Amino acid sequence: MLRKVAIVAALSLAAFAAQAQAQTPRKGGTIRFTAPYGSSFASLDIHSTNRTQDEIWAKAIHRQLYNWDSVANKPVPELATSVTASPDGKVHTFKLRQDAYFHHGRQMTADDVIYTFTRMMSPKVAYPGSRYARGIKGALAYQKGEAKEIAGLKKIDDFTLEMTFDEKTDPGFGFMNSYLSIYPADEAEKDSFQSKPIGLGPYKFVEYVPGSRMVGERWEKFYKPGKPYADRIVIAIMGEAAARDVAFRNKEIDASVLGPAQYVAYKADAALSKNLLEVAEVFTRNMGMNPTFKPFADKRVRQAINHAIDTDLIIKRLVKDKAFRATSWLPASSPAYDDTLKPYAYDPEKAKALLKEAGYADGFEFEWTTSANESWGQPIVEAVIPMLAKVNIKVKVKPVEGTVLSEVVRKGEYQAYIWSNTTGPDPYEALKCFHSKTPQSQCNYVLYNNPAVDKLLDEANATDDQAKRIGLLKQVNKILLDDAPVWFFNYNKAVMAYQPWLHGLQANATELALQYYEDLWVDDSSPAK
Amino acid sequence: MLSYLARRLIQTIPILLAVAALIFILFSVIPGSFASSLGDDGKSVLDAETMARMNRELGLSDPIYVRFARYVGQLAQFDLGVSFRTRQPVAVVIAERLWPSAQLALASMGFAIFVGVPLGFVAALRPGSLIDTGSMVLAVSGLSLPKFWLGLLLMYLFALKLGWLPSFGYGDGGLKHLLLPAVALGVSPLALLARTTRAAVLEILDADFVRTARSKGMSETRVVRWHLARNALVIVLTTVGLQFGSVIGQAVVVEKLFSWPGLGSLLIDSVSLRDLPVVQGAILTIVMIFLVINLTVDALCAAIDPRIKYT
Amino acid sequence: MSPLIAHTDPVMDANLMNAEVPPGAEFWFGTDAQGRDIYSRVLYGARISLTVGVLSQLINTAIGVALGMSAGYWGGWWDDVVSGLTNMMLAIPSLVFALAIMAILSPGLTSLLIALGLTNWSYTCRLARASTLSLRNQGYVQAARILGYGDLRIMLTQILPNILGPIIVIGTLGMGGAVLAEAALSFLGLGIRPPFPSWGSMLSDARDQITTAPWISIFPGLAIFVTVLGLNLLGDGLRDILDPQARARTA
Numbered sequence A: 001m002l003r004k005v006a007i008v009a010a011l012s013l014a015a016f017a018a019q020a021q022a023q024t025p026r027k028g029g030t031i032r033f034t035a036p037y038g039s040s041f042a043s044l045d046i047h048s049t050n051r052t053q054d055e056i057w058a059k060a061i062h063r064q065l066y067n068w069d070s071v072a073n074k075p076v077p078e079l080a081t082s083v084t085a086s087p088d089g090k091v092h093t094f095k096l097r098q099d100a101y102f103h104h105g106r107q108m109t110a111d112d113v114i115y116t117f118t119r120m121m122s123p124k125v126a127y128p129g130s131r132y133a134r135g136i137k138g139a140l141a142y143q144k145g146e147a148k149e150i151a152g153l154k155k156i157d158d159f160t161l162e163m164t165f166d167e168k169t170d171p172g173f174g175f176m177n178s179y180l181s182i183y184p185a186d187e188a189e190k191d192s193f194q195s196k197p198i199g200l201g202p203y204k205f206v207e208y209v210p211g212s213r214m215v216g217e218r219w220e221k222f223y224k225p226g227k228p229y230a231d232r233i234v235i236a237i238m239g240e241a242a243a244r245d246v247a248f249r250n251k252e253i254d255a256s257v258l259g260p261a262q263y264v265a266y267k268a269d270a271a272l273s274k275n276l277l278e279v280a281e282v283f284t285r286n287m288g289m290n291p292t293f294k295p296f297a298d299k300r301v302r303q304a305i306n307h308a309i310d311t312d313l314i315i316k317r318l319v320k321d322k323a324f325r326a327t328s329w330l331p332a333s334s335p336a337y338d339d340t341l342k343p344y345a346y347d348p349e350k351a352k353a354l355l356k357e358a359g360y361a362d363g364f365e366f367e368w369t370t371s372a373n374e375s376w377g378q379p380i381v382e383a384v385i386p387m388l389a390k391v392n393i394k395v396k397v398k399p400v401e402g403t404v405l406s407e408v409v410r411k412g413e414y415q416a417y418i419w420s421n422t423t424g425p426d427p428y429e430a431l432k433c434f435h436s437k438t439p440q441s442q443c444n445y446v447l448y449n450n451p452a453v454d455k456l457l458d459e460a461n462a463t464d465d466q467a468k469r470i471g472l473l474k475q476v477n478k479i480l481l482d483d484a485p486v487w488f489f490n491y492n493k494a495v496m497a498y499q500p501w502l503h504g505l506q507a508n509a510t511e512l513a514l515q516y517y518e519d520l521w522v523d524d525s526s527p528a529k
Numbered sequence B: 001m002l003s004y005l006a007r008r009l010i011q012t013i014p015i016l017l018a019v020a021a022l023i024f025i026l027f028s029v030i031p032g033s034f035a036s037s038l039g040d041d042g043k044s045v046l047d048a049e050t051m052a053r054m055n056r057e058l059g060l061s062d063p064i065y066v067r068f069a070r071y072v073g074q075l076a077q078f079d080l081g082v083s084f085r086t087r088q089p090v091a092v093v094i095a096e097r098l099w100p101s102a103q104l105a106l107a108s109m110g111f112a113i114f115v116g117v118p119l120g121f122v123a124a125l126r127p128g129s130l131i132d133t134g135s136m137v138l139a140v141s142g143l144s145l146p147k148f149w150l151g152l153l154l155m156y157l158f159a160l161k162l163g164w165l166p167s168f169g170y171g172d173g174g175l176k177h178l179l180l181p182a183v184a185l186g187v188s189p190l191a192l193l194a195r196t197t198r199a200a201v202l203e204i205l206d207a208d209f210v211r212t213a214r215s216k217g218m219s220e221t222r223v224v225r226w227h228l229a230r231n232a233l234v235i236v237l238t239t240v241g242l243q244f245g246s247v248i249g250q251a252v253v254v255e256k257l258f259s260w261p262g263l264g265s266l267l268i269d270s271v272s273l274r275d276l277p278v279v280q281g282a283i284l285t286i287v288m289i290f291l292v293i294n295l296t297v298d299a300l301c302a303a304i305d306p307r308i309k310y311t
Numbered sequence C: 001m002s003p004l005i006a007h008t009d010p011v012m013d014a015n016l017m018n019a020e021v022p023p024g025a026e027f028w029f030g031t032d033a034q035g036r037d038i039y040s041r042v043l044y045g046a047r048i049s050l051t052v053g054v055l056s057q058l059i060n061t062a063i064g065v066a067l068g069m070s071a072g073y074w075g076g077w078w079d080d081v082v083s084g085l086t087n088m089m090l091a092i093p094s095l096v097f098a099l100a101i102m103a104i105l106s107p108g109l110t111s112l113l114i115a116l117g118l119t120n121w122s123y124t125c126r127l128a129r130a131s132t133l134s135l136r137n138q139g140y141v142q143a144a145r146i147l148g149y150g151d152l153r154i155m156l157t158q159i160l161p162n163i164l165g166p167i168i169v170i171g172t173l174g175m176g177g178a179v180l181a182e183a184a185l186s187f188l189g190l191g192i193r194p195p196f197p198s199w200g201s202m203l204s205d206a207r208d209q210i211t212t213a214p215w216i217s218i219f220p221g222l223a224i225f226v227t228v229l230g231l232n233l234l235g236d237g238l239r240d241i242l243d244p245q246a247r248a249r250t251a
Helices: A002-022 A052-061 A110-120 A140-141 A243-251 A260-268 A299-310 A311-318 A347-357 A378-389 A402-411 A427-434 A451-462 A466-483 B002-029 B048-058 B064-076 B090-125 B128-145 B147-161 B175-206 B206-213 B220-258 B263-275 B276-303 C040-075 C076-091 C093-105 C109-117 C123-137 C140-145 C150-185 C199-205 C214-244
Strands: A030-035 A066-067 A075-079 A082-087 A089-095 A151-159 A160-164 A201-210 A213-218 A232-237 A254-258 A276-289 A322-327 A364-370 A395-399 A416-422 A486-496
Touching: A030 A052, A052 A201, A052 A213, A052 A232, A066 B002, A075 A082, A075 A151, A082 A299, A089 A110, A110 A151, A110 A254, A140 B002, A160 A260, A201 A232, A232 A299, A243 A254, A243 A260, A243 B147, A254 C199, A260 A486, A276 A299, A276 A402, A299 A347, A299 A378, A299 A486, A299 B220, A311 A322, A311 A378, A322 C214, A347 C150, A347 C214, A364 A378, A364 A402, A378 A395, A402 B263, A427 A451, A427 A466, A451 A466, B002 B064, B048 C150, B064 C109, B090 B128, B090 B175, B128 B175, B147 B175, B147 B220, B147 C150, B175 B220, B175 C109, B175 C214, B220 B263, B220 B276, B220 C093, B220 C150, B263 B276, B263 C093, C040 C076, C040 C109, C040 C123, C040 C150, C076 C123, C093 C109, C093 C150, C109 C150, C140 C150, C140 C199, C150 C214, C199 C214
Parallel strands: A030 A232, A364 A395, A364 A416
Antiparallel strands: A066 A075, A082 A089, A089 A160, A151 A160, A201 A213, A213 A232, A254 A486, A276 A416, A276 A486, A322 A486
């Protein structure tokens, strides 16, 4: 079934492409996009925030060395015309575009790239992107103040840059993140940059009304000829799903990310159902179980929980099929996804038997930390409670804010939590979270420790043979299913509703709300001027 | 009079300090941090090292008394600090929100005054009548729905069903976008004003000086117009003053719902992102606005009613 | 009383196969997204919402009266302290204050009582202080003092009964306010500890289903509306009865 969905998604994408070709994109008009993950942007300095909400505006204003290609499903060079790696995978030579101009009119050169990565490693300020820049040779020495510059960044000429890493690295997955956007070396140092960002993206910053919207206008010297199509882009900040629903139906916005409740309503509506874009995203929703809490140290108990919850029913009735049943950790859109795996069957009797074996025939009680999120939070927990009660497991709910969830999970101050975690696009990165050397504060939240898995992961990292790598990762994924460190709930299906006049949306599996705006265009039936 | 104002102004300083201390302590023990808020969507969680560095950079790894001393030191120089998330001075972050907040507060108070005061008058002129009961029920019913719910219903009705008004956003800052949030926010001061006006009018109608005026043969309308208006105005003004400040704070829910760029939504976002300097700055600003407005109201009342004395 | 008239358990009797059933013979008010009987949940929700409304307001009233009356009676530095505190509480946006307390204590009934019970006493306090000031020099209070009554006894037996009327009025109005504040906190994600229902959390959870299944929100919404409206009208009525010379005051 998952394959089928992936195919459907691919087909719908093809249909988009066909539609786009059939009609010549109109130049002009206004795109009215929405930022649905909160009621503000954190900052106009994209280097200082890694939240998806902020990436939504950054895609209009900024560009990085790499972009995510939604069709090929991999990162591809964007600001570079070519990237060549040395045989040992440590030295990468970037040939930069010579047609990229910052919004103040200056051409991008290798100096701007060097400036950006140097800023990232600032000794004074902690930037999220330092996680990926840290691997560059000499970056840490610079951060500690032991060096004046980063040794691994070498300018060959204005448009050629040589980047040396400490270890073998594939920079694409890291460098495609918006928080590694290339900044103009001159302008970014000015104070005004914090309130008037200047970048290389398709739209030039016009205004930002904090807590309400951001507006951009077409950047005429954008490096893709003829693009972007629309004159203006307005990104409305709308964290409230119910408010977004009204605005969308009232034709005040052109696109809206849907939650389960609205997904059903839109699917049932003759007009609205025609314009839904569905994508299997690389997020795995799961309940992590803390092995330091005695019952959860026993694999049988964890398996029992997977058996005791009628996951399919929850997905069907509560999540309204806006998700795919999870079979282990890697999602259907991952290259190492294993379609031969069978998920845990709903079987309360088997769950009881397992619990009895483990010595919990009379059950036990645990505290479940959850946020209020509708797809991976409180409503799901509420649906699970009666199911676990049938196998004598009592649940005490501990509701917390998202901020607190991410903190207590990383500190291990929980018995169980429910969260949505990125499980792609790179399958190795996703599975590395289960390496015993990965600290809990990093992403081994469930303190997973299995020497067999460690060995397989190390082998996968060492090999250059892609097929072998995928094979090894599939084995890890299979072991995880059996070990059940978490309750495997679902992989997200992201759904975006769009108005009939909006064209060119991309089925981005890493996050549907992140679109390359230069490919979007609106036809003249749009009510926006 | 001037010395009175000066003394009142000086009295606000300990209040501001106490507020600063209270908020500081509350938000120091609150779980979660700015660094952890950057990973709340579970997507690209910060790595542990960057997180530790960030906490050090923002001064969060120091003990609480060190941080508090530093904060008070800043305040003494009228410096609210630097926002964790935008790295701009807090004063700048707050200044951007002041005008939209003022617009919303003015509009919602305007709505409350222009509907609430007449309702209260009408109710008071025929106490106990059906009109009285009716107008009071009407005044109170808007208040009896949670604000987020009332806001949603207004959106559905006036934006989606009737198509009269836009459902969300700031637009160009004009009246069109302002109306719905202002009504949603204005219903509780409205109920209060209607009630206060009614009580005030009833009391004054019963007071000696009105009876005297009537017995002197002044016409009913002149009685109502002159004595009533002036005396009731004082009471209404006091209520408005008290409400005005709280409306800015209460706007949290309404601003979030309508994507209105005011202080309330800044405050709630900063709380959820744990941007502590902005939380503290925003609350201090709201408190200050409240104190200043009430001071102004007191001065105004004195100008209107010479019997009010200052001691 | 709820268990007697409710049909089902509000938490455990969830049947996802019966999710979002419209009101009918079997489920009078329909079912919610989890397949739980809304009628039963509204009844159980009343327990929590009304408990929050009544208890938190009692706490507020107790604090307000104790501080206000003592400040008015003793005056001096204590009066200055209380006045300062009151002004501070009036000025801080109480919802944000309550939100911070909820975030620190984590959601639940006790936290709600603390968060709403500690943040809304300033009006009561002002009123109690003002009324006490006007009574302090009345003949019968002076008489009690001459008779050698202690301060505490005078406050409790001579002053309190005479200022209680308007305070009850404010308390009644405040109960409605507390029910609404609980709903607002639920909307902001920090209300009651799920899965136990309160009207506010039911309404907040149902806001996305307003088009698909309006009954999920209508009934808890109505419950809040009727309760708050009732409390407000009761307060107004009480004011007319208890306090004919109602001075202008804010609630």
